[in-house]
Amino acid sequence: MKMDDSTRDLLLAVDGVTIDYGGFKALDGFSMTLQKGETRVVIGPNGAGKSTLCDTIIGRVRPSAGRVVFRGEDISQLPEQAIVGRGICRKFQAPGILSGLTVEDNVALAARRDRRWWRNLGFGIPAAERETVDRILEMVGLADCRHREAGPLAHGQKQWLEIGMVIATGAELILLDEPTAGMGPAETRRTAELIHSLGDSRTVLVIDHDMSFVEQLNATVTVMHQGKFLAQGDVASIRQNAEVAAVYLGHAA
Amino acid sequence: MSEAVLSEALPQATAPRDAMAVAQKIVPWALLGLAIVAPWLLSTYDLNLLARFMAMAILALGLVLIWGHGGILSLGHGVFFGLGGYALAMHMKLVDLPQGEIPDFMLWSGREALPWWWEPFASPWFAVAALLIVPALLAGLFCWAVFHRRVGGTYFALISQALALAFATLLISRQDVTGGFNGLTQFSSLFGFGLTRPSVVFGLYWITLALLCLAFLGLKLLLGSRFGVLLRATRDGENRMRFLGYSPTPIKVAAFTLSALLAALAGALFTLHAGVISPAMVGVVPSIEMVIWVAVGGRYSLAGAIVGALLINIARDRVSSAFPELWLYLMGLLFIVVVTLMPRGLAGATTALIEKVRGR
Numbered sequence: 001m002k003m004d005d006s007t008r009d010l011l012l013a014v015d016g017v018t019i020d021y022g023g024f025k026a027l028d029g030f031s032m033t034l035q036k037g038e039t040r041v042v043i044g045p046n047g048a049g050k051s052t053l054c055d056t057i058i059g060r061v062r063p064s065a066g067r068v069v070f071r072g073e074d075i076s077q078l079p080e081q082a083i084v085g086r087g088i089c090r091k092f093q094a095p096g097i098l099s100g101l102t103v104e105d106n107v108a109l110a111a112r113r114d115r116r117w118w119r120n121l122g123f124g125i126p127a128a129e130r131e132t133v134d135r136i137l138e139m140v141g142l143a144d145c146r147h148r149e150a151g152p153l154a155h156g157q158k159q160w161l162e163i164g165m166v167i168a169t170g171a172e173l174i175l176l177d178e179p180t181a182g183m184g185p186a187e188t189r190r191t192a193e194l195i196h197s198l199g200d201s202r203t204v205l206v207i208d209h210d211m212s213f214v215e216q217l218n219a220t221v222t223v224m225h226q227g228k229f230l231a232q233g234d235v236a237s238i239r240q241n242a243e244v245a246a247v248y249l250g251h252a253a
Numbered sequence: 254m255s256e257a258v259l260s261e262a263l264p265q266a267t268a269p270r271d272a273m274a275v276a277q278k279i280v281p282w283a284l285l286g287l288a289i290v291a292p293w294l295l296s297t298y299d300l301n302l303l304a305r306f307m308a309m310a311i312l313a314l315g316l317v318l319i320w321g322h323g324g325i326l327s328l329g330h331g332v333f334f335g336l337g338g339y340a341l342a343m344h345m346k347l348v349d350l351p352q353g354e355i356p357d358f359m360l361w362s363g364r365e366a367l368p369w370w371w372e373p374f375a376s377p378w379f380a381v382a383a384l385l386i387v388p389a390l391l392a393g394l395f396c397w398a399v400f401h402r403r404v405g406g407t408y409f410a411l412i413s414q415a416l417a418l419a420f421a422t423l424l425i426s427r428q429d430v431t432g433g434f435n436g437l438t439q440f441s442s443l444f445g446f447g448l449t450r451p452s453v454v455f456g457l458y459w460i461t462l463a464l465l466c467l468a469f470l471g472l473k474l475l476l477g478s479r480f481g482v483l484l485r486a487t488r489d490g491e492n493r494m495r496f497l498g499y500s501p502t503p504i505k506v507a508a509f510t511l512s513a514l515l516a517a518l519a520g521a522l523f524t525l526h527a528g529v530i531s532p533a534m535v536g537v538v539p540s541i542e543m544v545i546w547v548a549v550g551g552r553y554s555l556a557g558a559i560v561g562a563l564l565i566n567i568a569r570d571r572v573s574s575a576f577p578e579l580w581l582y583l584m585g586l587l588f589i590v591v592v593t594l595m596p597r598g599l600a601g602a603t604t605a606l607i608e609k610v611r612g613r
Contacts, residue, residue, distance in 0.1 A: 084498035096493040098486040120479040
């Protein structure tokens with residue numbers, strides 16, 4: 001925040017945010033920043049406040065103290081739709097796909113530019129969005145089952161579909177809340193590749209438990225503990241951090 | 254059954270599949286053809302019943318829109334049905350009166366003058382406009398007030414039922430302006446046409462049939478459009494939609510308002526055919542019955558809803574004239590059986606059967 005270089009590329013600043021659930025502080029004066037194009041992993045033991053951090057950024061919960069600054073604007077009190085409109089989209093922990101729709105319609109809904117209902121009385125996928133839908137379906141490996149109903153998809157495919165939807169919105173900041181939950185090693189690897197393939201075109205904030213996945217992502221890691229910032233660094237330095245080991249890796253091992 | 258066995262024995266035989274495909278094409282058109290010539294096939298009494306039931310089927314189509322595809326269970330559609338019916342009935346009461354007189358039930362209740370809000374209903378055009386606009390406006394405001402507070406599901410169903418109860422109670426308690434428990438009845442003409450003339454009876458039947466077809470086709474298009482996708486998406490994941498940047502409330506309000514409009518149209522047509530509208534047709538029980546028609550027919554299917562509305566009402570007519578006290582029990586039993594054994598209703602069962610035959 002102090003250096004000119006970093007403020008120019010600064011995309012998101014979570015600034016001293018406290019979320020108070022009637023005395024229990026899910027976030028307690030938590031701060032972090034994200035640079036444009038960066039991939040960041042947030043880890044921490046259960047109850048560290050990782051999902052609450054996502055909830056705060058997308059406007060699902062409102063901070064009692066602190067600010068969330070996105071591209072220089074405080075978004076912490078904006079309505080949810082306005083925050084999405086600014087270019088932030090989140091993948092939920094349990095796959096939040098639309099089960100009664102086809103795979104293609106799921107992505108098409110996310111890719112739609114005009115989201116007002118009265119502008120959606122036409123038929124099919126508008127030509128301008130067709131290309132995005134095709135590209136995303138290729139990217140997440142679901143092009144072959146585009147006309148299938150999304151509900152009966154395998155769990156891993158649902159996760160990919162929702163990641164695809166989040167990317168299809170064109171959001172600049174993508175929040176992925178446990179994208180590999182319930183996945184096997186092969187699927188986890190594919191998910192890491194998928195995130196890598198975004199390169200620096202998007203800023204990605206990933207929350208996950210799985211350390212092998214975190215290593216595959218090879219990104220800067222931020223560690224949370226009891227709603228507070230604990231440590232930050234590359235995977236190797238976090239591995240060696242005694243404090244982190246005590247609160248997190250110690251439990252996991 | 255024999256077809257299924259045959260096709261199992263001879264996998265290469267395509268006869269049952271072809272027969273099924275042909276039947277699927279022919280049956281709807283045959284039924285429409287029958288419906289068009291029904292005035293010459295049925296007695297006046299049965300034709301009148303059929304016309305009433307077709308009016309009710311228009312309401313059922315609206316329930317497919319909001320319940321099947323929107324996930325909104327309304328137990329209060331009798332209100333919009335009633336508003337449509339009463340608006341037209343008010344006009345038909347006034348049009349028969351000599352200059353300066355007021356309807357008989359008002360006199361009996363000790364009123365001396367027409368309430369101010371009855372007066373514009375002397376114009377048939379005002380009545381037709383009001384019978385559509387008033388219910389649509391009420392429905393829009395009501396469901397917006399509920400949905401924008403993010404109240405939904407069972408809570409919405411209960412609130413809508415309370416609305417039906419309140420409406421029926423209001424009608425009964427204000428006898429001097431609503432006709433009370435007896436409702437409004439004894440109509441003779443509309444737009445100058447005598448309602449008992451055979452040509453008018455036939456004409457009104459065909460108008461009802463035409464409106465039913467129009468509602469069916471219109472909703473078929475709407476459900477196939479991107480709006481239909483938005484509505485089903487909102488049903489499956491309102492939160493997901495919100496965090497994709499959609500606003501779920503207006504989508505639900507638009508669908509609900511349209512379904513209320515269809516209910517109002519159904520109510521007006523029903524009143525025209527039945528010659529009466531009363532609180533017994535708009536309260537809690539009728540509102541639940543409407544949902545049962547659609548549950549039995551299949552709540553995801555427009556055709557199913559029409560079939561459900563017609564079948565149950567025909568059955569109701571037969572059973573309740575023979576054993577009046579039995580009907581409600583039978584209806585309750587039917588509802589439980591359908592919900593537990595056939596969640597997609599008759600339409601779902603038919604589709605499954607067709608797929609079974611075709612798949613072999």
